[in-house]
Amino acid sequence: MSRIGRQLINIENDIKLVYQNNQLEVNGPKGRLTLSIHPQVILTITTSEVKVSLVKKAETTALQGLYRTLIQNAVKGVKDGWTKTLELVGVGYRAQTTGRELTLSLGFSHPVIIKEAEGISFTVAENKITVIGCDKYMVGEIAAKIRKLKPPEPYKGKGIRYQGEHIRKKIGKAAKAVGGSGGAK
Structure with missing residues (x-):
């Protein structure tokens, strides 16, 4: 049995939580989220807490912990919101917001433009991009798409990385020794 699910x-x-027809709607100051709930999952909602339980215990125990975590993330998202911060590392890498768009200069021949999705916003400060929203999945998904545009390369570490992400660097090409064997004869 799932310990988290209990x-x-x-x-x-x-x-505010509204549960009907296997749909849970979570409303809060930061927004509104809707979750589809599996038919084997039973929600007991009171004014101050939610309990997740199951119809059949044996086959669906993993669902209890899953839905408890999904509901917890939705509640935290509509109350406080979720953020993911990315860092631009490298000469000439820039980001700026114009209206509801994020414009990135990443060394390509053209600027890369990313439009804000519904419920998602961007803030830019120096070399940091912050993705903000109430849906944890969407915030992580958009942050991953931005990082994928220019992932950090392993030799100098230039590119877009998550804040606090450690990039494992490789050793560069070794210089040839002067007068060693294998050279021109």
Whole structure:
């Protein structure tokens, strides 16, 4: 049995939950999220907490922990929001926001333009891009798409990386020794 799934989810006063037809709608100050709930999962909602339980225990125990975590992430997202910060490392790599677009100069022959998805916003400060939203999945997905445009290369570490990400560097090409064998004869 899932230990995480047995824990109760605390609900604050400013968050409203509506559950009907296997759809859970979570409303809060930062936005609104809708989750589809598996038919084997039973939700018991009170004014201050949510309990996740199952119809059949044996076959679906993994669903209890999964849905408890998904609901917890939705509640935290509509209350506080989720953020993911990316760093631009390299000479000439720049980012700026114009309206609802993020424009990146990454050394290509053209600027890369990324439009904000619904519920997602970007902030740029110096060489850092912050992706902000109430849906944890969408924030991570868009941050991964931005990182994929110019992933950090292993020799100098230039590119786009997550804040705090450690890039394992490789050793560069070794210089040939003067007068060693294998040279021109």
